[in-house]
Each structure stands twice: as C-alpha cells, then as structure tokens.
Amino acid sequence: MSIAPLTEDQRDALQEVLNIAMGQAGNSLARILDAFVELSVPRIRFVEVSMVTSTIEEFVPCSGEVTAVRQAFFDDLRGEALIIFDQNGCQDIADLMGYDDHLDVQAQQELLLDVSNVLVGAILNGVTNTLGTHLSYSAPSIMAERTLLNQIITPENVPWTHSALLEVNYSLKDRDFRSHLLLFMAEEAIEALRKAVDDFVESF
Amino acid sequence: MDSHAATTPLLNFIVDRVNIGIFVINKEMDIILWNHFMETYSGTSAEEALGQNLFKQFPELPSAWLKRKINSVFILKNFAFTSWEQRPYLFKFPHNRPVTGGVDSMRQNCTFLPVIDEKNNEEYVCVTLLDVTDTSIYQNRLEETKQQLAEASNRDGLTGIHNRRYLEDSILKEFARATRYKEALSFIILDIDHFKHVNDDLGHLAGDEVLRRVAEILSATVRDTDILARYGGEEFGIVCPSTRLEGAMMLAERVRTSIATTLILYDEKPVPITISLGVAQFNNDIDSYEKLINQADTALYQSKEKGRNCATYYIKDD
Amino acid sequence: MATPITIVDDSTMSRKLMIRALPKNWDVEISQAQNGQEAMEAYHQGKADIMFLDLTMPVMDGYQVLETLQKTGLNSFVIVVSADIQPKAQERVMQMGAMAFLKKPVNTEEVTAVLTEYGII
Numbered sequence: 134m135s136i137a138p139l140t141e142d143q144r145d146a147l148q149e150v151l152n153i154a155m156g157q158a159g160n161s162l163a164r165i166l167d168a169f170v171e172l173s174v175p176r177i178r179f180v181e182v183s184m185v186t187s188t189i190e191e192f193v194p195c196s197g198e199v200t201a202v203r204q205a206f207f208d209d210l211r212g213e214a215l216i217i218f219d220q221n222g223c224q225d226i227a228d229l230m231g232y233d234d235h236l237d238v239q240a241q242q243e244l245l246l247d248v249s250n251v252l253v254g255a256i257l258n259g260v261t262n263t264l265g266t267h268l269s270y271s272a273p274s275i276m277a278e279r280t281l282l283n284q285i286i287t288p289e290n291v292p293w294t295h296s297a298l299l300e301v302n303y304s305l306k307d308r309d310f311r312s313h314l315l316l317f318m319a320e321e322a323i324e325a326l327r328k329a330v331d332d333f334v335e336s337f
Numbered sequence: 338m339d340s341h342a343a344t345t346p347l348l349n350f351i352v353d354r355v356n357i358g359i360f361v362i363n364k365e366m367d368i369i370l371w372n373h374f375m376e377t378y379s380g381t382s383a384e385e386a387l388g389q390n391l392f393k394q395f396p397e398l399p400s401a402w403l404k405r406k407i408n409s410v411f412i413l414k415n416f417a418f419t420s421w422e423q424r425p426y427l428f429k430f431p432h433n434r435p436v437t438g439g440v441d442s443m444r445q446n447c448t449f450l451p452v453i454d455e456k457n458n459e460e461y462v463c464v465t466l467l468d469v470t471d472t473s474i475y476q477n478r479l480e481e482t483k484q485q486l487a488e489a490s491n492r493d494g495l496t497g498i499h500n501r502r503y504l505e506d507s508i509l510k511e512f513a514r515a516t517r518y519k520e521a522l523s524f525i526i527l528d529i530d531h532f533k534h535v536n537d538d539l540g541h542l543a544g545d546e547v548l549r550r551v552a553e554i555l556s557a558t559v560r561d562t563d564i565l566a567r568y569g570g571e572e573f574g575i576v577c578p579s580t581r582l583e584g585a586m587m588l589a590e591r592v593r594t595s596i597a598t599t600l601i602l603y604d605e606k607p608v609p610i611t612i613s614l615g616v617a618q619f620n621n622d623i624d625s626y627e628k629l630i631n632q633a634d635t636a637l638y639q640s641k642e643k644g645r646n647c648a649t650y651y652i653k654d655d
Numbered sequence: 656m657a658t659p660i661t662i663v664d665d666s667t668m669s670r671k672l673m674i675r676a677l678p679k680n681w682d683v684e685i686s687q688a689q690n691g692q693e694a695m696e697a698y699h700q701g702k703a704d705i706m707f708l709d710l711t712m713p714v715m716d717g718y719q720v721l722e723t724l725q726k727t728g729l730n731s732f733v734i735v736v737s738a739d740i741q742p743k744a745q746e747r748v749m750q751m752g753a754m755a756f757l758k759k760p761v762n763t764e765e766v767t768a769v770l771t772e773y774g775i776i
Contacts, residue, residue, distance in 0.1 A: 146668045152711070153759045156738030161413050163741045172739050174711055243423035247406075254415035263760060272418035272446060334668070337675055 138179050143330050150333065151175035154259025155301050161255045162303065166229050169306040176300040179323075182291050185298075186283050192300045193282060193313045195219045201285045202249035204273035206257055209266035210325055212297075212318035214257070215276070216249040217285070221309040229310060246273045252314055256301055264329045265336075293319035297326060358428075358445075358466030361452065364411060366391045366404070369461065378430035378443070397429065410449045410462045417449040421473050432470040444473035493567040495545060496552035504566035504574045505626075511564075511578050512626040515619050522619035523585035525575040526633040527592065530611045530645040532571035543603040547610060550601045558595045559588065574630075582618040582650055589614045589648035597646060611646035613637060618650070657684040658775075661703035663694040663720070664736070665712040669759070673707055673736060676761040681776050691715025695723060698731055705732045705775070707757075710739060710748070721751040734769060736761060 139147065152175060159170040180188050193199070195217070202216045218226075226248050227236055236244065250273050261268050277285045296319040304311040318326050352359055353372045361370035371386040379386075381394065392400045410417050419427060421444035432443040445466045452461040491503035499507075508524065515522035529535075529551060536544040548571065555573060559565050564576040575592075577585050596612045615637025623629050632651040640649040660683050664670045670687050677683065686702040688694040692715045697703045710717035717735060724731060735748045738759040745756045755769045770776045 142667070145666050149666045149668045149672075149759075152666075152669075152738045154738075156740050156759065160740045163743070164412065165409065169741060169743045172711075239423045243419070246418070246420070246423065247409075250417060251409065251413065251415065254413060258413070258415060270416040270418075272420055272448065274420070337672065 139177075139327060139330070142334065143327060144177060146330050146334050147177060147326070148175065150260055150263045150330070151177070151256075151299060151301065153263050154256050157259035157262065158252070158255030158301075159303070162251070165251065166305065168229070168308065171304045171306055173302045173304075178298045178300075180296055180298050182288050182294050182296075185286055185288060185291065185296075188298060189217075189286065189315065190282055192298075192315065193217050193302075195282055195313075198279040199282050199285065200245065200278050201276045201280070202246060202273050203276040204249060204253050205271040206253070206268050207271075208268045209261075209264075209329060210257075210268060210318065211322040212316055214253045215285075215315040215317070216252055216273075217282070217313045217315070218245070219311065220279070222312050225308060225310040229305075229308075242275060246275065248312075249273045252303060252312060256314060257316075264333050266329050295320060295323070297323050356468075358468075359463065360386075361461050361463045362391050362407065363459065363461050366407070368394065370463075374466070375428075379428060395428070398427070403427075406449060407462050410451050411460060414451045414460075416451070419445075419447045421446055421469050422476075425473075427464075427466060432468070434470060434474070439474055439477070440470060443468055444470045493552075496549050496567050498552045498556060499564065499566035501566060501568050501574075504564065504568060504576065507564045507566075508574075508576050508626045508629070511576055512619065512629065514578070521579055521581045522629075523577040523580045523582060523616060524619075524629050524633045525577065525585055525589050525592075525614055525616050525648075526568065526630070526637050527573050527575070527589075527612045527614040528637060528641070529571040530613055530641075535608060535610075539603060539608065543608065546603050547601060547608060550599075551596060551610065551612070554595050554599050555592060558592050563588070574633075582616065585616045585618065586648060586650055589616050593646065593648055613640035613645045614648035615640055616648060616650040622653075657682045658704055659684045659686065659702045660705040660707065661686045661688055661694055661697040662707045663688040663691065663712070663717070664707075664709040665689050666709075669709065669736075672759075673761055676763045676766050678763060678767045678770065678776060681770070691717065691720040691723075694720055698724075698729065703731050705734065707734050707736050708753070710735060710737045710744075718748075718751065721748060721753060725752045732773070732775075 155172050155175055159172045163170050176192065178188060198220060200218050204214045204216070206212060206214065226244055227241065230244060230248070253273070254270065257268055296317045299316040300313065302311060302313045355372070356374060358374040358378070359370065359372040360368060360375050363369055368386045368389055368391055371383040375386070376382050386394060392398060406417055409415065426442055426445045427447050428445070430443040432440065446469050447467070448465045450463040450465070452463045454461065491499055493500040511522050514520060529547065532544065532547070535547055552567065552573070555565055559575055562578055566574050568574040575588070577588060580588070593612055593614060596610060601608050601610050615633045615635065617629055617632035617636060619629055623632070636649045636651040640647050643649065662670050662673050662685060664673065674685060686697050688697050690712045694703065694706060694708065695715070698706070708717045708720055717737070721733065724733065733753045734755045734757055735753045736757045736759060737744065740758045748756060754773065757765055757769065767776070
C-alpha cells in the first residue's frame with residue numbers, strides 16, 4: 134500500500150497545528166510542574182517500517198539506556214504514542230512531581246505512567262482543540278525498561294509498512310529532565326489525519 | 338432529538354447495571370453518580386452516597402494521591418488511568434474467586450474521564466473501575482513461571498547450585514559495581530584434586546556423588562554474600578563482593594579445610610577428597626572481568642604445582 | 656493613510672490565519688516576511704510601523720528581531736504572536752520591548768482588544 138505524502142500546504146498546516154498544540158502542552162506542564170518548559174519545533178516525517186529505528190535514533194539523541202512508555206489513542210485520529218525517557222529523566226521525575234521519599238518500584242512505574250499520560254494528553258488535546266476533533270485514550274503501559282534505543286521497536290513485529298511520525302520533545306529549563314514523544318499514525322490513520330488537516334484549512 | 342429522549346432511560350439503565358464500577362464526582366469531590374456495581378461491592382447505596390463528599394464517605398481512600406489525580410483531570414481536561422500492576426485497587430472490594438483466588442481483594446484498572454455537562458457548563462470527573470482480578474491471577478502465574486524458568490536456567494542440574502552462566506553474569510555485575518564505586522572484589526576458583534581418579538577408579542556415579550557433596554559443603558561454608566557456582570567439570574567459582582585479598586584467602590583456607598576434613602562416602606566407603614584454590618583480587622590494572630578470572634586461574638595452577646590441597650593468591654610477575 | 660504592517664511567520668498557514676484575524680475596518684497595507692531577516696528588511700523599507708512577530712523561525716528568530724530593534728533603538732510597534740503561552744515566555748518578550756502578546760491560534764476579538772487598548776484603531 135503506497136501512501137501519498139502530505140502536500141506542502143497540508144504539511145505547513147499540520148506543522149502549525151503541532152506548534153500550537155506544543156505551546157498549550159508546554160503551558161499545561163509548566164502549571165503542573167511549576168517550571169519553565171522549553172518547547173521544541175515539532176518534526177513531521179513519513180517513514181517506512183525499515184527506517185523506523187534509524188528515524189527514532191535521529192530524533193532521540195540518547196546513547197545510553199532508555200525507558201519507553203506506550204499509549205494508544207483513537208476516535209477521529211488513531212495511532213500510538215511512544216514516550217521515551219533517558220535514565221536522568223526517570224530519576225528526575227519523582228523530584229519534579231514533589232516526591233521526597235524513596236519510592237518503591239511500583240510507585241516509580243506509576244509515576245512514569247502518570248507523567249507519560251500527561252505529556253501525551255497535553256499535546257494531543259492541543260491538536261484536537263485546534264482541529265476540532267475528538268480523541269479517547271487507552272491506559273499507558275511500560276513498553277521497555279532500561280533498554281537500548283535501537284531495541285525498543287522490533288520492526289518484524291510492526292503491523293504497518295508506512296506511518297506518519299510526529300516528534301516533539303520537552304525539556305525543562307535548568308534541569309536534566311528531557312523526554313521525547315513520538316506519535317505514530319499508520320496507513321489509513323494517515324488519511325484521517327489528512328482529512329482533519331484539510332477540514333481545518335477549509336474552515337478559514 | 339426524539340430518539341435521544343427515547344434512549345435516555347435505556348442509557349441510564351445500562352450505566353447503572355453494566356458490570357463495571359462507574360461513579361461521577363464534581364469539583365467539590367461530591368459524588369453525583371454511583372452505579373449498581375459500586376453499590377454492590379462497597380455496601381453503600383446510591384441513596385447514601387449521592388451528594389456526599391467522596392473522601393468523607395470513604396475515608397480509607399488514599400486521599401492525597403487521589404485528589405491530585407482527580408485535580409489533574411480537572412486542570413488538564415485529560416484522561417488519567419491506574420493499573421492494577423502498580424496500584425492493585427482504588428476501592429478495597431471483595432472479588433468473586435473465593436476458591437481459586439490467591440489474591441486478597443478485587444484487582445482494578447481505573448479510568449478517569451473528564452466530563453462536561455453542556456447544559457450548565459459544569460465539569461465533572463467520571464471514574465470507571467474494571468474488575469481485572471482474573472487477568473491479574475493469570476499474569477501473576479505467568480510471572481512465577483517465568484521466574485522459575487529463569488531460576489532453572491541459572492542452576493546446575495547435577496549439584497543444584499548456580500551454574501557458569503549465572504557466575505559470569507554475577508561477576509560481570511559485581512565487576513561493574515566495584516569499578517564504579519571503587520569497592521573491593523575478589524574471586525576464588527577451585528578444583529577437586531585428582532578428580533579423574535575418582536571417575537576412573539570408582540565410576541561416574543561416584544564422581545557425580547562427590548560433586549554433589551562438595552557443592553553441599555561449599556554452600557554451607559561460604560558467606561551469605563558470596564556467590565558460589567559450578568564453573569564446569571570439577572571446577573567451582575566463588576565471587577566475593579566487598580572482599581579484599583586477605584578476606585578471600587581466609588575464606589579459601591576455610592573452604593579447603595572443610596572439604597579436607599569432611600568425610601565423603603560413596604557406597605558406604607570413604608572417598609578422600611581435597612581441593613586446590615586460586616584467589617585474585619580486583620584492582621585498577623584489571624580492566625575486564627575475564628582478566629580477574631584468568632588471574633585466579635593462574636594462581637590455581639600454582640597451587641596444583643605446589644602439590645595441591647592448598648590456596649594461592651595471584652601475584653603480578655614483573 | 657493606510658498603516659504599513661508586516662506579518663512575520665515562517666508558516667504560510669499561520670500568516671494567513673493572522674491576516675484573517677485582523678479587524679475588517681482597519682486600513683492597513685500588509686507585507687509578509689518569512690523570517691526575522693526579511694522582517695528587518697521590511698522595517699527598513701518603512702513597511703513595518705506595526706509588526707506581528709512569531710518567535711520560532713529559521714534564519715533569524717523573533718527574539719533576535721526584538722534584540723536588534725532594542726539595541727539599535729529602532730521603533731516598530733511589535734506584537735508577538737506565539738504558541739508558547741507560558742507566562743514566563745510572555746514576560747520575557749515584554750521585557751525585550753514587545754508591546755503586546757497574542758497567543759496562537761489568533762482570533763479577531765483579541766487582536767481588536769490589543770489594538771484598541773493602544774488607540775491604534
């Protein structure tokens with residue numbers, strides 16, 4: 134199945150939608166974390182499954198082990214979000230969220246899932262607010278712990294051949310914390326995305 | 338609009354009777370919907386619950402955490418979740434598997450859903466509770482099996498002590514730790530003297546019995562923090578974390594004595610057994626764990642040269 | 656006489672949105688710039704009495720434009736238009752000489768409110 138990439142106008146519009154969403158997400162996070170969030174310029178790619186690992190490595194400049202959380206979203210748009218934390222990020226989270234005490238493994242995982250859920254919800258709510266679409270979410274789950282970046286996805290197990298890949302990252306001023314968020318929307322889901330973007334452009 | 342009005346009672350019925358816990362709270366944390374599932378398992382009827390503050394009605398709830406969770410849904414207008422794997426339950430409810438359970442209460446996956454009533458623009462949070470006790474039991478069994486498998490793959494079939502694979506994993510881990518935190522680490526390798534004679538003279542069954550008995554004596558002699566494993570054939574290894582050479586030599590000597598002085602019987606006849614040992618200590622010159630093993634090996638060879646039944650430590654020959 | 660304004664944003668879409676959000680009865684002559692450098696050129700050509708300025712852009716970003724204007728004592732009425740709506744980001748651009756801040760996506764009411772506040776319309 135070959136997928137037509139977005140036109141220049143569609144891509145420009147999607148980029149702008151993501152910028153706005155990123156701004157709203159940053160603001161939500163800043164309120165919760167009481168810190169200044171440095172916003173990234175969202176990146177948009179269309180990838181074939183054979184390129185997925187190299188694209189992730191390009192987007193996430195992290196040589197050590199990482200922990201990855203996944204979460205599905207569905208409704209008007211459909212896809213899967215991957216949130217990648219480096220080990221510093223994982224350790225910083227408890228501190229950020231105001232936990233002083235030592236956390237056991239379950240509590241740490243819960244916190245990681247909570248933060249991932251907030252990061253995903255923040256950016257996607259921004260997208261849906263702007264596009265006027267609706268989304269629901271599955272519960273997030275831990276996909277890989279302390280794993281090398283190039284091993285978090287096994288291309289043989291990926292059920293699609295083409296996917297839109299959107300990347301944003303969040304880092305906090307004066308802190309080590311950084312996390313990368315990858316949104317995958319594969320095959321037919323790309324068409325839904327295209328339609329949502331077209332409707333948005335036409336609404337002006 | 339008509340069809341909407343017609344389905345409303347139906348929807349109300351379904352929300353009430355569906356086999357999922359559903360309740361709704363407002364910004365003041367007052368309960369404004371409480372379905373039949375919640376009534377049944379909590380023992381609190383909708384009549385008693387409605388209009389009550391959630392945390393006053395159920396003081397056993399983890400209030401600090403739950404308030405923060407619910408508030409985040411109000412602020413971000415975002416879904417939130419809990420999973421039984423990290424937090425077994427929100428409400429401590431009995432489960433429906435009194436016979437086959439193995440867990441003390443209902444395991445729950447919860448979803449927190451932001452809700453806006455468009456009529457009065459009022460915001461609410463709807464919480465759903467899914468009974469995942471069955472899933473949790475299967476998952477726990479699977480985990481236990483996986484652990485048993487992992488454990489089995491780390492054990493030596495004959496002697497029941499750890500195998501070479503586990504030893505190498507451990508030494509790698511301890512080596513990394515010693516390097517990072519500049520901690521002491523020693524390694525002892527030992528070999529049963531003239532084991533070939535036991536096999537040749539008394540048969541392989543006798544050899545097996547000797548290996549089992551030696552493993553037993555070693556297990557009883559090493560310290561809790563030491564990691565003992567069968568390294569291969571008649572060789573055994575002991576990883577000694579946080580232990581300097583002097584300590585490792587003391588341990589080696591103790592191990593040597595216990596083997597030499599314990600009576601080992603085969604077919605009700607005593608089989609005299611001694612061992613030779615080589616000891617090496619981690620230092621800054623050693624940049625890989627293999628080197629540590631090699632140095633212990635060199636020392637073991639010297640023990641054999643010296644006439645066996647003794648322990649030697651590695652000295653750098655300049 | 657029409658007021659010369661320049662809309663600075665690397666996104667075509669975003670410039671379009673901005674133009675649509677301008678009050679209907681406002682007599683303006685609109686120029687467009689895709690980055691800070693083009694914005695400064697427009698300024699020097701007298702096309703930017705008022706500048707609607709995005710922050711994240713290639714070549715020369717919005718912060719650099721503000722800095723250049725401030726350092727060289729140039730005089731353009733800058734309204735920052737940004738997706739970064741954190742209060743601290745707003746404070747920062749105001750300190751750098753911006754007169755107002757509009758959050759993306761822009762709407763006519765907010766643009767009108769800002770222009771009215773400063774007696775521009």
